[in-house]
Amino acid sequence: MPFLSAPMWHSNRTHRFRLFVLLMGLIVGFFACPSPSSATEPQADLSASISRGQQLYQRACILCHGKAGDGDGPDAFYLGAYSAPRPRAFTEGEYKFRSTPSGELPTDSDLLETITNGIPGFMPFFSSLAESDRWDIVAYIKQFSPIFQETDKRTPIVLPPGPLPPNRESINRGHELYTLLDCEKCHSPLAIAPNGLYEQGELRDRRELDILPPDLSKPASFKNGHRPQDIAQSIMTGLDGTPMASFRETLPRPEDIWHLVNYVLSFSRPQ
Amino acid sequence: MNNSRTPLKLFKRGFLPVGIVFLVSLLSPVHAENLETNTLRGKILYHGAIPPPEEHIIKQDAEVCGKTRQIIPVTISQDGGLQRAVVSVEGMNSGSPQKRPPLILRNDKCQFFPDLGIALVKQPLEVQNLDSILHNTHIRTKKRAFINVVLLPQSKGIKKVIKKPGPMTIACNKHPFMEGFIHVFDHPYHAITNTQGAFTIPNLPPGTHTLSLWHKTLGTIQRTVTLPQKDGTLLNIEFPAP
Amino acid sequence: MNRLRQTKTKGILLSFCFVLVSQLFTTPDTHAIPAFARKYDVNCTVCHTRVPRLNRTGERFLENGYQLPGTEDGATIKKSLWGDLTLDNVSNYLGFRLRGNILRSVEYARRAQGSNIDGNPQDRTEFGFPEVFSLFAAGTVTNNVGFFVELESNLEEDATGIERAFLTFNNIGPHDWAHIRAGKIDPSAYSSYATLRQQFELVGDNSVDNGSFMLPTVNRIALSPSAFASKFYGLFDRGGTTILPTAPSLFHAVAEMGIDIHGRPFGEWFLYQVGILNGANEPFGDSNNPKDWYIMTRFDLAQSTYFSANLSGFSYFGSNNAKVSTTDDVSWSRYGVAANIRYYMVDFYAAYVVDRVTDLPNSLESTFDTTATGLTLEANVLATDRILLGIRFDHLDAGGLRNQRTSNSLLALMAKYYLRSNIALFLRDDINLRPAHHGRSPARNFRNAFFVGADVAF
Numbered sequence: 014m015p016f017l018s019a020p021m022w023h024s025n026r027t028h029r030f031r032l033f034v035l036l037m038g039l040i041v042g043f044f045a046c047p048s049p050s051s052a053t054e055p056q057a058d059l060s061a062s063i064s065r066g067q068q069l070y071q072r073a074c075i076l077c078h079g080k081a082g083d084g085d086g087p088d089a090f091y092l093g094a095y096s097a098p099r100p101r102a103f104t105e106g107e108y109k110f111r112s113t114p115s116g117e118l119p120t121d122s123d124l125l126e127t128i129t130n131g132i133p134g135f136m137p138f139f140s141s142l143a144e145s146d147r148w149d150i151v152a153y154i155k156q157f158s159p160i161f162q163e164t165d166k167r168t169p170i171v172l173p174p175g176p177l178p179p180n181r182e183s184i185n186r187g188h189e190l191y192t193l194l195d196c197e198k199c200h201s202p203l204a205i206a207p208n209g210l211y212e213q214g215e216l217r218d219r220r221e222l223d224i225l226p227p228d229l230s231k232p233a234s235f236k237n238g239h240r241p242q243d244i245a246q247s248i249m250t251g252l253d254g255t256p257m258a259s260f261r262e263t264l265p266r267p268e269d270i271w272h273l274v275n276y277v278l279s280f281s282r283p284q
Numbered sequence: 285m286n287n288s289r290t291p292l293k294l295f296k297r298g299f300l301p302v303g304i305v306f307l308v309s310l311l312s313p314v315h316a317e318n319l320e321t322n323t324l325r326g327k328i329l330y331h332g333a334i335p336p337p338e339e340h341i342i343k344q345d346a347e348v349c350g351k352t353r354q355i356i357p358v359t360i361s362q363d364g365g366l367q368r369a370v371v372s373v374e375g376m377n378s379g380s381p382q383k384r385p386p387l388i389l390r391n392d393k394c395q396f397f398p399d400l401g402i403a404l405v406k407q408p409l410e411v412q413n414l415d416s417i418l419h420n421t422h423i424r425t426k427k428r429a430f431i432n433v434v435l436l437p438q439s440k441g442i443k444k445v446i447k448k449p450g451p452m453t454i455a456c457n458k459h460p461f462m463e464g465f466i467h468v469f470d471h472p473y474h475a476i477t478n479t480q481g482a483f484t485i486p487n488l489p490p491g492t493h494t495l496s497l498w499h500k501t502l503g504t505i506q507r508t509v510t511l512p513q514k515d516g517t518l519l520n521i522e523f524p525a526p
Numbered sequence: 527m528n529r530l531r532q533t534k535t536k537g538i539l540l541s542f543c544f545v546l547v548s549q550l551f552t553t554p555d556t557h558a559i560p561a562f563a564r565k566y567d568v569n570c571t572v573c574h575t576r577v578p579r580l581n582r583t584g585e586r587f588l589e590n591g592y593q594l595p596g597t598e599d600g601a602t603i604k605k606s607l608w609g610d611l612t613l614d615n616v617s618n619y620l621g622f623r624l625r626g627n628i629l630r631s632v633e634y635a636r637r638a639q640g641s642n643i644d645g646n647p648q649d650r651t652e653f654g655f656p657e658v659f660s661l662f663a664a665g666t667v668t669n670n671v672g673f674f675v676e677l678e679s680n681l682e683e684d685a686t687g688i689e690r691a692f693l694t695f696n697n698i699g700p701h702d703w704a705h706i707r708a709g710k711i712d713p714s715a716y717s718s719y720a721t722l723r724q725q726f727e728l729v730g731d732n733s734v735d736n737g738s739f740m741l742p743t744v745n746r747i748a749l750s751p752s753a754f755a756s757k758f759y760g761l762f763d764r765g766g767t768t769i770l771p772t773a774p775s776l777f778h779a780v781a782e783m784g785i786d787i788h789g790r791p792f793g794e795w796f797l798y799q800v801g802i803l804n805g806a807n808e809p810f811g812d813s814n815n816p817k818d819w820y821i822m823t824r825f826d827l828a829q830s831t832y833f834s835a836n837l838s839g840f841s842y843f844g845s846n847n848a849k850v851s852t853t854d855d856v857s858w859s860r861y862g863v864a865a866n867i868r869y870y871m872v873d874f875y876a877a878y879v880v881d882r883v884t885d886l887p888n889s890l891e892s893t894f895d896t897t898a899t900g901l902t903l904e905a906n907v908l909a910t911d912r913i914l915l916g917i918r919f920d921h922l923d924a925g926g927l928r929n930q931r932t933s934n935s936l937l938a939l940m941a942k943y944y945l946r947s948n949i950a951l952f953l954r955d956d957i958n959l960r961p962a963h964h965g966r967s968p969a970r971n972f973r974n975a976f977f978v979g980a981d982v983a984f
Contacts (some may be wrong), residue, residue, distance in 0.1 A: 023367045069596055072701075073594065076581075076582045076583045077583065079831070088582050092569075093911070094910075094913045131568070135572065137567070137594055138566070141594070160428075187459060194434065195458065199343070207671040251433075256420075258420040260434050263433065263436055
């Protein structure tokens with residue numbers, strides 16, 4: 014009964030680990046205060062930030078995401094035309110790339126990360142903009158949906174300690190999980206079946222557009238990133254608005270996520 | 285100075301506050317509701333064209349789900365009563381709803397139970413899987429995902445508290461023929477029509493109300509109704525063809 | 527009629543083969559694409575509606591000197607430092623494009639060379655791929671300094687040379703206020719309907735040069751937009767070479783030596799452009815002292831609901847930039863408006879252009895028409911993710927020598943099939959809407975042309 018082990022999530026071990034991370038974070042944060050890369054969200058004058066963000070948005074983002082943030086800018090249609098993805102509609106408050114559980118809003122850092130790294134194939138990276146400019150854009154795009162104001166807390170999920178080394182044992186366990194969790198139904202390990210067991214048109218996103226599961230043998234095309242922690246996050250949180258569900262409560266054991274990640278990455282590694 | 289306890293003073297000290305409270309209580313709408321309510325009884329009728337049932341041939345997991353699945357778009361009784369429509373009163377907000385037991389949503393033989401449910405704001409929703417196969421349960425509001433989770437065979441207990449009122453759809457991406465609906469309200473004035481198309485909404489203050497009528501195939505319409513102080517007749521509401 | 531039926535049958539057969547072959551190559555789209563897409567790790571469709579046409583992001587990227595809209599990322603993106611040099615990976619600025627008609631079938635009445643006797647209608651079918659090969663090197667040298675070099679080899683005409691080559695200096699002053707281009711530039715690059723990046727491949731004249739200040743023998747009409755064309759019969763450049771009436775020129779020249787400045791100082795809705803050029807077909811060693819100059823303004827409307835529209839107007843003032851059968855200079859100017867509307871899958875273009883020749887010698891006043899106009903309307907529809915259908919109408923009200931000039935009206939139909947976003951196969955058919963004559967002018971000799979071709983960018 015794999016379900017019985019689900020409460021392991023809240024086991025003492027995890028708690029202790031969280032406490033440890035928190036403590037270490039405090040210590041590191043204390044000594045590294047001037048570091049600009051710390052994940053603290055700036056508390057600067059919000060309205061000034063929003064208006065600067067608006068100016069940048071209207072230059073850099075509006076052509077795809079639209080004037081009102083509906084994801085319907087002049088270039089939005091031709092991007093995918095008749096298939097997913099289309100640009101994000103900020104007005105709807107639904108985001109694919111989050112560190113938070115399924116159905117929740119992303120954290121500000123999640124939004125910043127997408128602006129900074131872009132989305133392979135579909136959104137260029139804006140890492141050339143100053144970090145403060147990118148925070149301003151984050152502040153502005155949050156204005157499009159009232160959900161950000163209504164939601165008081167956006168808590169990221171906590172990944173179990175990892176990643177684990179991609180040894181044979183781990184990959185084998187990942188393969189087991191891959192079968193157990195029906196991953197191959199969509200993500201056929203072979204490039205010959207891009208839709209897995211589905212026919213073209215059966216998998217659709219929230220706009221009823223055809224959506225193609227990523228080719229797992231090409232990690233560079235993973236839209237949410239291809240570092241082990243990025244892949245772990247995609248599996249754990251799901252990609253809202255797509256058929257990709259959250260497996261956070263489904264995995265028999267917390268550390269299984271890293272075995273699954275190792276198996277996914279093994280598709281692109283020479284055997 | 286005991287002599288000075290004149291009737292006027294007595295009135296001032298004792299009766300005035302009582303009187304004010306009494307007057308205020310008359311004016312207070314909350315009390316008025318408690319004092320005077322009536323029951324809205326009605327019947328939803330549909331005489332439009334009835335689309336043929338959708339036949340789905342099941343390719344995956346047919347041994348659990350069955351080989352075919354029929355989805356019936358509209359069901360009416362002999363006299364045209366529309367079954368399984370959701371009736372609710374608009375503009376009502378009863379403040380903080382009480383704590384309620386979770387609404388259980390089961391995946392059973394590749395069907396959602398209930399496939400038309402009603403929940404209240406702040407009520408937890410618990411998704412369960414009784415089947416021997418893997419399911420995912422993808423619940424969405426109009427714009428956003430509420431939750432999209434995967435359930436292992438014979439597992440139960442993924443819980444999430446519902447925060448906002450409004451209609452939600454339930455789907456399973458693995459089995460596209462599975463469908464379900466949940467309506468979330470922040471007040472008790474709602475009902476699902478029965479096999480005869482009839483509904484009852486008790487404890488409703490008399491007066492003019494806007495009713496919202498929803499049906500999965502026919503859509504949503506609004507109708508203004510007037511509820512008398514007492515009794516009242518059975519309301520007949522015609523659902524127009526889409 | 528029999529001839530028409532033959533052509534039709536052939537067309538249907540060819541289309542069938544085309545679809546069959548294209549199905550063999552069908553592979554799911556990923557991103558495997560030219561320089562800028564490689565650099566930014568995105569699909570072609572981030573900057574193109576469908577290659578080679580630019581979408582709004584692509585237009586802004588071009589305006590901003592090959593930097594993402596709203597950024598000045600020239601020095602930082604995907605570059606490595608080597609001493610005080612920033613170096614770009616070669617694949618991030620090098621691209622090439624190979625295009626041509628694999629097969630063309632042109633039906634026209636051919637005139638025997640150097641003869642005035644009309645020939646019989648001919649039906650010429652031939653293989654021609656590849657016709658044009660272009661090598662691009664483009665990118666940024668550092669922040670706000672960009673470069674562009676296009677080497678083009680026209681294999682049919684056996685000519686190789688620099689098509690365009692220029693430097694850009696961007697974001698002079700506040701962001702997006704002024705960008706300068708200097709070199710061999712295409713003046714219409716930022717207008718609503720630019721000369722380059724046509725979805726219908728330009729098909730050139732088939733002409734034989736008969737010597738300086740002599741009219742050439744033209745057997746085949748150029749199937750390029752009439753609005754951009756030279757429009758005059760009997761006009762020569764300062765070197766004495768005929769300017770073919772259908773060749774793009776002045777504001778719509780493919781490339782001219784000059785310098786121009788453009789920007790959006792008042793926000794996204796308005797673009798200005800001012801430029802100065804040597805003149806029409808003026809190479810190095812300019813013989814023309816007075817320069818040509820032009821001004822263009824463009825208004826961009828709407829940024830939502832999958833809709834965008836823009837309108838541009840321009841004036842091009844020529845000065846002593848051409849000759850008319852004698853060695854006397856004339857001044858050839860051009861004025862016009864252009865518009866582009868996009869709504870969901872529909873991409874519509876229009877251009878109306880008026881050309882005027884002034885300073886005409888008195889002796890030619892009665893024989894030379896000094897005004898000519900051209901109208902081009904084009905609509906492209908993206909029918910599926912892979913299939914682009916197009917239609918274009920061209921009307922040329924020609925000017926120049928009254929006994930030579932011939933107006934024409936053409937209709938072009940096109941279907942493009944994108945194997946990937948950078949590989950397209952196309953079918954194109956051009957129809958002469960005017961009654962066909964066995965006359966002297968190719969504008970009337972021409973009846974129908976059918977092409978099957980490919981356009982590949984890497």
